Amino acid sequence: MGSRLRKLKKDTKGLGGRGDGTLTDKIINELSLYYGLAICRHPDSVEDMHNEVWATYYHKSSTNETPQHMYCPSGSSSWYKWQKAKVDGTLDDFDHENPPLNGKVLKAIKPIYESLSDENLLLRCLGSETQNNNESLNSLIWTFAPKYIHSGTRTIEIANYFAVCIFNEGFLPILKIMSIMGITIGPEAYAFAEKRDKTRIRRSEGQASEASKEA
Template sequence: MCSYCKACKPWGDKKDSEEYLEWFDTHKDTGSANHQGSAGKMEVDDIREIFKRSVPSYGVKYLNYIGDGGSRTYKGVVDASPYSPSVEISKKECVEHIQKGMGTRLHACKKKIKGLGGRGKLTGKLIDELTIYYGLAIRRNSDSVEKMKDTIWATFFHKPSTDEQPKHDKCPPGQESWCLWQGVKVTENLKNYNHRTPLHSDVVDAICPIYESLTEKKLLQRCVGGFTQNLNESLNSVIWQIALKVHHSGAAIVK
């Protein structure tokens, strides 16, 4: 979709001339300008068209909308009601964006609370680890909200565990577990197991609300299925190699 036509641009102030009118008569059906309004509205209009053409063009109905957190585009699809009122279109979250959200929240928390960073606290390396663990917990348990939630909290409680207060109840049991404590437990040799330096209590208190927010049932319910936008982004990257984003290209060039 384009908001203006590059072929029309050279005419500038000549739009009232007979020459322009004669040219435009042959051009009006082939011009690339097919959108009026803001760039944000363009995305909404575009996704509506994609849903509306699914039945006449392909004989299918799209029941899931995979988004990246924003609700405006999804609302546009629902309001357009491309199918019968009885057909519900569900909003699904892109797991990649949800995982990224954990990292963003943790970095913001570190920046906001003075003294939270530094050795033995909320370092950049630890933020990366917690973010990856959060994403893996969703992907590996994408069939169940409860499994997702339990596994996410398992990664949270695992870090501050000590020899005196092990908090591994939610960690997966068995020798194949990613939790070393659970692996040693099977061998009944826990008396010789020593925990690493636990996560500082200040960090635990600071990030707990983030985990509570990012394990809400409504959010995790939208993660069921483990959907991502990777296929779309892969197609986009191919297009952008030909029609570079740093240069404007009309619809004809992109096609």
């Protein structure tokens, strides 16, 4: 979403710039964030993903005179203030804080929303799976069986077993494997495995935090 909107702004004269309702970098970041949230919040429903994607589009076109909140989640618990005001009976006092996107911008970005809300695309998003997990597991496998060294089938299988154990459960399962092989596991080995797991979790949380700040 972000890449396509930035390209659209770059290639289409008059979409960006100053003034109310233009396609600013701030608006692009917001639309990109909301698109991602629409998918992450509904990992089990293509219909709900689709509706929330379009909720953002119409939300950004709404005015006091012409509210466009038909796709916004309803109810008093909704994070859409208009829907909460509707339930509370305070619509007469409700005021849209931000100006809507102008007609030229809405017309230009609508094909992008149509493309990125396509059912076949959203079907691939069910479960909120990402490529990051795949890349992380692959990297772990290559630690045991580097790509630049030729390895036989048996070696690759063992590397996969080790990688899956560590990826899912940490280093403690490796100690269980060693124990089954007849290797005596002392307190130093156990402490080392626990330390590695805690370091791994702490590093992951730190990376996630930085990613959140960047977003």
